[in-house]
Amino acid sequence: MHSTIKKYENFIPSIEERSAKPILTTLVRFTFAASLLIYFWASALTKHGDGPLGLIQPALGAYAQIFPRAMAAAGFDVGALAPWQHAVVIAGTWAEFLLPALLLIGLATRLAALGMIGFVLVQTATDLIGHGALSDPVTLGAWFDRMPDAAILDQRLIWVTLLAVPALLGGGPLSVDGWLQRRRAAYSRAA
Template identity: 75%
Template sequence: MNYLLRLGDRAADRLEAAFGRTVLTTLARFTFAATLLVYFWGSAMTKIGDGPLGLFSPALGAYAQIFPRAMAAAGFDASQLAPWQHGIVMAGTWTELLLPALVVVGLVTRLAALGMIGFVIVQTATDLVGHGALADPAALGAWFDRSPDAPILDQRLIWIALLSIPAVLGGGPMSVDGWLKRRAQAASG
């Protein structure tokens, strides 16, 4: 039995040495692109205001999504919100546009993935407290149950686990970061 375990370990070690980082980092970024890129960009598009300067003037819905209770208290008049709230809405909108793109192409990948993990945590807190998902067992879900698709606990944990790969390992050799690293090494050496 030990022989079989050692044989399996040796084969796995060789595969990992040859392909591990390349496959894992590329697969993580591809999976993020295939499953979450359009989700985040679609969400960002609902926050962009009208006209060519819409990126600098978020839509009313952006404030309602990010600060639902404050907007309700202000009669859904965004001008009644504090300047810091306007800054957070703008930052959240830009974050949903830029960080997913950086993760997918693999540029400043570790920082972008860490930023996305932080974004998912803030998004989850907003959903739980601001939108009341904490009181909705179907939305909240539970770990270690038979249902793996609850929007909050299950899905957000999977998103964070997926983003942890590029946060720890970077974009890998098949990324802009990898290309820039190879280019710098060739120039110095």
Template identity: 65%
Template sequence: MTALINLHDMISDAIERAFDSLLPLLARLVFAAVLLVYFWNSALTKVGDGFLGLFQPSTGAYAQIFPKAMEAVTYDVSQLGAFHWLVVVAGMWAEFLLPLMILLGLATRLAALGMIGFVAVQSLTDLYGHGGINHPETFGTWFDRVPDAAILDQRALWMFLLLVLVIKGGGALSLDRIIGRAVLGRTHAD
């Protein structure tokens, strides 16, 4: 029995060493396949008209991020303050830049941590700002037979995927690895 356990451990250790940097690469690939376009499309809905739209978000951007505040001012953005503008612009830029950084494997841990914060704020806004907390099918329940609730089920999987990147870094074929080797002379840098 000891020989069988030792064989199992030896094979497991070899697999773990061989695929150590493959796991974060695959996590980045899954992020790109599942969430990249979702976040970029969401960011595009927030961009205002013309080039200055990157600094003058659309009315819809404010309504998405501050639904109750927009309703209170009858959707007149001019009645909102600099804080609202800053949050909306930062959110819009975060939806463009953080997914791009994850895709490229650039400052992957920091970008994934930023996305975790973004998804947490997005989820709270969906629950409390848009009223999802009042709809059990939106909020969901863990350990039930239905795996498709928008908040608890889907976003838990998103968070886990991002947590893999926070812990493991960008992995193979990442700019983190290339920069670590070229600039810092490391043989393994994530």
């Protein structure tokens, strides 16, 4: 028995060193792409304004999604909002397109994952306060309640945890970051 435990204890660190990080980083980016990429892009498309200037002139719905109370108070007149609110809506729209794309290809992966975590936190605050989810127990949900499907507490915790992996470990070997790192290493050896 002692011999079996010793073999196991010697085997596990070698697996962790060689395989855990490359497998985990690749699997997490795949999981993000398979489960959240289209969600964020579809949401971004609802914010895109008409025509070629749609990315700098977001749709009315973008303002209503991001600043629901301010828009209601302004009678849904975008011109009544402050300049900083316009900047937030434009930045949020761009972020919802760009950050998932960067995670998908694994370019600036750590920064993109941190940006997505920030985006999810802002999205959650908007849903809780602006859209009233804080007072809706079904949407808000609860942790440790046997029901893992609440839109806010359960899903957003899973999203942030998922995004923490590339934020901490990078994009892995099947990423643009990994390719660039291998190119730099090859260049350094050749020089």
